[in-house]
Amino acid sequence: MxxxxxxxxxxxxxxxxxxxxxxxxxxxxxxxxxxxxxxxxxxxxxxxxxxxxxxxxxxxxxxxxxxxxxxxxxxxxxxxxxxxxxxxxxxxxxxxxxxxxxxxxxxxxxxxxxxxxxxxxxxxxxxxxxxxxxxxxxxxxxxxxxxxxxxxxxxxxxxxxxxxxxxxxxxxxxxxxxxxxxxxTPAINPLLKTLRLTVDYPSDYALLSSILAQSVLDENQKGIKLVAQTFHLYPWLFETNASNFQKGNYATLAEELAHVKPILEQYEFKKVLSLLDSKTPQN
Incomplete structure (x- = not known):
């Protein structure tokens, strides 16, 4: 540097x-x-x-x-x-x-x-x-x-x-x-991109508590290295908060709908989806 x-x-x-x-x-x-x-x-x-x-x-x-x-x-x-x-x-x-x-x-x-x-x-x-x-x-x-x-x-x-x-x-x-x-864009395992490591819900706290407990035991385990090792050893742990919703910052209505629609599909809100599909999003 x-x-x-x-x-x-x-x-x-x-x-x-x-x-x-x-x-x-x-x-x-x-x-x-x-x-x-x-x-x-x-x-x-x-x-x-x-x-x-x-x-x-x-x-x-x-x-x-x-x-x-x-x-x-x-x-x-x-x-x-x-x-x-x-x-x-x-x-x-x-x-x-x-x-x-x-x-x-x-x-x-x-x-x-x-x-x-x-x-x-x-x-x-x-x-x-x-x-x-x-x-x-x-x-x-x-x-x-x-x-x-x-x-x-x-x-x-x-x-x-x-x-x-x-x-x-x-x-x-x-x-x-x-x-x-x-x-x-740092060079890391692309599978890590899908993980959720922010604390907003109690389940987020439970996951981060489990991950950082390892850093307490081994101070060399930090940052993305810690995440990668945890994902390698305990991939199931990240299912704890995988379904939590992460609100984004949307510049347009179209962007917000694009984020929301997969969630509506996941929980089968078919009538709401049908209504959205019948409308043309306005920016």
Whole structure:
């Protein structure tokens, strides 16, 4: 890795809040079950290992339920910022303005398995290709990253964005056609792409608890190596959460329907499918 790229300043912004419909307080739950290590700590500990010059900031909201998250940050000497609950983009923008950052890495607090080597390679790819935005592809759900140049993030202030754009932070960058987009695809077993490694449902927590228990026993088992080994030894384990629904960020109605229809087909909602098929989706 070129020294010049290492000297560029990166902000790892971890989007976090305590509110969760399906699994309240999940980001501070002990992981694995019975351990004293909160889910959020897995993310923080791994990004601290980055080779890039970086700062870690937890981006949360001013809602009172997040006071306990702020206490966690203060007790663990982790930077944090509190902003609006629904306007997540405004949190990222405020953080971007607070430091001399060359790029922002967007992470979410419900994705505890970080492969720091792949993350560092993605950042390097972003800088070397001079992209406005770079994302990963081919990794399990919950292991992909987004890297956005600070100038690009701040440029969003020049546009009239929708509430959805502001909630999902990078949606306008990805869908507007105004920015240069790059994709970094690490070489891994393609079967791993279908796995779900985010924590949203209790069954997700059970799976991640089982996987990370192995990392507690062997600290050399991290990131995609840990996932690949677990998949090789215990492929049946990933059936635990295979049927869980993962909501995406959709730019059009057609994209949303394309995601929803297979789920309706799985549960044989034939009348709803018939109604959808009789309509022409509007963008």
């Amino acid at each position: 070129a020294d010049g790229l290492l000297n560029k300043k990166v902000a790892f912004i971890i989007q976090a809040r305590m509110q969760s419909t399906r699994l309240p307080g999940k980001i501070l739950l002990p992981l694995p079950l019975g351990s004293g290590k909160p889910l959020l700590s897995w993310i923080i500990d791994e990004v601290k290992k980055s080779k890039h010059t970086a700062e870690i900031i937890i981006a949360t909201s001013v809602n009172p339920e997040n006071d306990v998250l702020v206490s966690f940050c203060e007790q663990n000497n982790v930077g944090y910022f509190r902003g609006e609950e629904d306007d997540v983009l405004s949190r990222f923008t405020a953080i971007a303005k607070s430091g001399d950052y060359d790029c922002i890495v967007r992470l979410t607090a419900d994705n505890p398995i970080i492969d720091i080597s792949i993350l560092d390679d993605t950042i390097t790819e972003h800088f070397s290709k001079a992209n406005d935005y770079t994302s990963t592809a081919g990794l399990p759900t919950g292991m992909n990253f987004e890297v956005i140049s600070t100038a690009t993030l701040l440029d969003l202030e020049n546009y009239s964005l929708t509430a959805t754009d502001r909630e999902h932070v990078t949606l306008f960058v990805r869908s507007s056609g105004k920015y240069s987009l790059g994709v970094f």
